Amino acid sequence: MSLRIGIREGFRTITRNASLFLLSLLVTSIALFLLSLFAFVTVNLYHFLNILDEKIEIIAFLEENADYEALTSNILKINGVRDVIYVSSEQALKDLQAELQETEEVLSVFESNPLPASLRIKLLAKSRNARGLEEISGKVMLLRGIRETIYGGELVDQLKKITSVITSFDIGLLLIIIFSVIFVIFQTIKLTIFARATEIDIMKLVGASNSFIALPFTFEGIVQGILGGFIAFILTVVTQRVAVSFLSNIYFPQGYFFVGSLLCGIIFGIIGSSLALRKFLK
């Protein structure tokens, strides 16, 4: 009952101060869009890193006539190893040809297949760093029949370092944007409270409880948050469409972004309006 009235009064509040509402909706939308955009970039960065991370492996070249089956089962016993894949020397040649997209001409300069057979060693997540790679590779080297191992240890750590820098940058930015969205909604509700001072006075006079008086303003804050979140989502979808035409392999979990935008809008709306109400609705 009083919720119905609160919503009705909330709509009245919005329409009475439409230009103020629209202006701050614009700002809210832009701020939430920035937030969404950063989430988008971050998510893709992590997605990309995950793919790279998955690709981190040790390649162990075998001596001729090595017993790859025995080696495989021994390597699998090493702590941190997830999987071992055998690549025969013929397979390696085929892969190379496929990669170079060349006919046999280039490779036919060799009389026999120059590529050694190898074991591709996939690692568990915890070992996918420079130290893990070094340790495991050291153990593998000790095994009879291994000629050489290669891995990109430094590069991996570099990548992780960049990721953590970007992550902390993201968090800082996130805080700034969250703060500004809340601030904008706070200001809007403050101005609406001032604009409706007479109404509030009369409400108090006729015995309205504080929560009843607060309801329309909270409602306005929430509406602003939801609409802002929705507009931000639409803008993000547009951005994603444009991005796809430049870069393939864009990761965009649309459902999460939709729910996330609206939820952020609602939460910031509630926080912003409650702060304003606490401060100005004595």
Add this chain to the structure above:
Amino acid sequence: MITFDNVTKVYQKDWVALQDISFFIDKGEFVFVNGTTGAGKSTLLKLIYKDEEPTKGTIKVLDQNLRLLKKKNLPKLRRKIGVIFQDFKLLQDRTLEENIAFALDVTDTPARDMRKQMLEILTYLRLSHKKFSFPYQLSGGEQQKVAIARALVRDPYILLADEPTGNLDEKSSQEIIDVLLDINYKGTTVLMATHNLKLIKKVKKRMLRIEDGKLAADQ
């Protein structure tokens, strides 16, 4: 109904608005509060509906010591007290009907009761034919009646009127006083503040006279 016991009200900067005021108003009384502008009439009414706090002294309204009244219970007290003002305090963007319904909205009044109460009050004040009008389409007297309707629609025990005729011509003023007297006749305690002695001379009712914040006469 209303008791003031040595009440003093000092606004900031040591401005004494009311000093050592004591009186008792019984249920069903009609009382004028008279005094020149700035004497402290509005302050006295504000203390009754707890819009201001006394600096010293005790105020009891409807058997409640206002000093002990918790903030969250203030709305409940306000619902038992109707207040009207010189400037009507109507919402300009709402019709007469919406202005009155506003007072019922704040509590969970069931729609059916609400319609009944609205009908009663509109008929009583003869406003039915104007219920879709906006305040600016009404005369001053009519606007004040809407304010009275809003104060009355919830059957308050006490009606406080602060210079209700201050913006009205003589004829409308008389009409408003007659309405207030009738409301009182039906059992509501009424306090009306006015500086206009001429207007209330003919009415034989109790009068609290305030001069410079002190109770000068109670007759």
